[in-house]
Amino acid sequence: MVLPTGEASGWVAVRNGAVVEVAESPLPGERVVELADDEVLLPGLVDTHVHVNDPGRAEWEGFATATRAAAAGGVTTLVDMPLNSVPPTTDLAALALKRAVARERIHVDVGFWGGAVPGNLGNLVALHEAGVFGFKCFLSPSGVDEFGHLDPDELAGALRLLHGIGALMIVHAEDPALVSDTEGRRYADFLASRPRAAENTAIETLIAAARRADARVHVLHLSSSDALPMLAAARRDGVRVTAETCPHYLTLRAEDVPDGATRFKCCPPIRESANQDLLWRGLAEGVVDCVVSDHSPSTVELKATGDFGTAWGGIAGLQLGLPAMWTEASARGVPLAEVVRWMSSAPADLIGLRHKGRLAPGHDADLCVFAPDETFTVDPAALHHRNPVTAYAGRTLRGVVRSTWLRGHEVSTEPRGRLLVRGLA
Template identity: 55%
Template sequence: MAHERSTRSIRKRQVIRAARTWIDGAFFPATVVVEKGLIVDIVGVRDRVIGSTVLVPDDAVLLPGLVDSHVHVNEPGRTEWEGFRSATLAAAAGGVTTIVDMPLNSLPPTVTPEALMIKRDAAAPSAFIDVGFWGGAVPENLGSLRPLHEAGVYGFKCFLSPSGVDEFAHLDRAQLAAAMEEVADLGSRLIVHAEDPALLHDHAELGRGYDAFLASRPAESEASAIDAVIAEARRTGARAHILHLSDAGSLPAIRAAKASGVALTVETCPHYLTIVAEDIPDGASEFKCCPPIRGAANRDLLWAGIVDGTIDAIVSDHSPSTIDLKRSGGGDFGLAWGGIAGLQLGLSAVWTEARSRGIPLETLLPLFTTGPASVAGLTDVGRIAIGAPAHLAAFGLDDRYVIDAARLLHKNPITAYDRRELRGRVRRTWLHGKQVFDATDGGPGEAPRFRGSPRGRLLSAAAARPSRPAVVASAAG
């Protein structure tokens, strides 16, 4: 019987061989051995290992599954914008095996433990990859964040300017200070949409020209809000994170804060690294996002922040909506819904731009893997290592393709990347050792294939936290 069990175990073993495998910050020829969803061994690419074997072609690399810590899934409540099934399918096609979902624009927003449970119930039957959840810090729940923290959220998101939805109000400066104090006490993190409303010039109608929209959300607004976040993080000792950095002029303040010991991280997004204001046509409201896409000189400085390590993560800020909302007002940038749909395309889009600048893939990969994992406090994903979940992706470095929004797996066929030619494409994705996506199945023009039913896991930060010691009453007392 023991021999039979051993034979069955060998048959279930997954063996993935690649001439270039991303391990500990470099590429090595390696064989990754997987059992029961975990990486159990990493050996030489020619070492003999018995099991079901996959050979990654020499023109591709084997990567850890990517991590995207900034995704708006919108289910429940606004599932017509995006839902867990469509979002996680798109993520898998982009090599992403772990996302952390934002607390808005779902209904209800994730600002109470009850709302978190509703969201988890929505995600459970539909997720093709692993999903964690952010909580929200809004004026109504300040002072009461602990129950949501203990329910397993990875931290708390707040806005310093209006969020765009009435049910998720922004914090003023006094409320920001209170939130930082509470988050510091919990040992959690505050992730901040940093724009100063006093410096915004929003109008209901701005017209079809992008320049008016860009002028309505100046870089000074980001800089002012980021300065406020840094000051409160320094005062309280809280961990703080700057979301979707658009203004490269804020990088010196962020560098200085980090150097002085402030517990600060910062992310940017593929659209800020690959698109420039000068190229956005009139009426093309699919390019609207907040903070906005800025000019070419600003983009160059953001890339400098990538190369020098100031920026910790590149994440999608996937914030989709229906076509009607994106085209509201006939392309009026003041009336259209803001948000870029790009969950499926992040690595390909950024790699296309990076290679044109002579920046190697090795520079990018930490920002798509361990960087966002660290931002969220996820300790066991974004790496190929013994004991880690077998989340993997095969990436064809030179694959060329032209984006057709109608063929993307996002729910709504509208994206700022439509008709762009990209280099580099995810060919296969594995989750817990099981192949969930294969772009190589079928012929040219056929839809990519997904294997099996949704098997993503719902993640909880509470599971990774040490339990509190029990308080034992004194017999004398």
């Protein structure tokens, strides 16, 4: 099993949905579950970056399919983004609607981010008090009209407010002045339209604003390795900034994306292998804190257009993050315990989920039974995602999730997930 201290053999005792003891020797119990020789017990993963798109665009995903896919991928907790649902989670009414839609349909535990958009500054305190885990904003157009982006002055005002209430701002950081429109089938053209400089400049702006406001900020889906030195320097200076990256940036490479293969389109884009190597170094050195999916699916009709200008920009990878990461990590000599830390305890710590992300007494008995040496070939039609399209199609991945347990119960067809509230989770 993978413990906070590393890999070990032993036994885990569970009572009333929580881990009560971890021991080297067998423990008594009403029921005993023994793992096969090729299986490892992991804490359930925590994915703090998922677009469920429900209500309003449930044909893109939805709570039932998203949480089934999460469980099939070893994810026991996810936090839903405030877009691309309709309405977006930018006021109390939208949050209440989203919770009502999710409540009886979720197979894993689910929390919610609020949204910070132009004109809703007056809603943020109420959303914070209602238990969202923080607020997401964009510094460039989001891709949907109902979720606008903040200009530098609006960002500064929001950060001053969030500093006062102790809330976290998570940020899609690309500079709109450095992003250009593109069209056509060539991936090289799309990549050039969203250069590293767009991320670097926006992150520089964010760091400066966070420094002035003494606000806590988090950079979403980092793809530009150029930004790593400025993030490291800002943290040394005391700026409260953290960062995440995603499995697709760590496992997929621009050189391998065929023209017309719009299943690979995401924003910011998948970059070159040399850039990827530096992202891995940033993780190893602690400049990047965690790895989360940024699962952002759509219908096949919107995604598989063959035109990088018109296709929806998002990777469907919620079910595949762990095997994708382990495939690449094991090839690079990175131990499984590190992957688990990046994908479980680190995102739980980011949002203050004190009882998630670790195999340790007092934590929820959220468990993943993982066969790290078994391989499989990705068949999109076999995934639990609502739409059978993913950038990992046809790839052979290492590591199979054989079962997932939520608070001591194996996840099955019966929804057992709970809605999570910041401060009470």
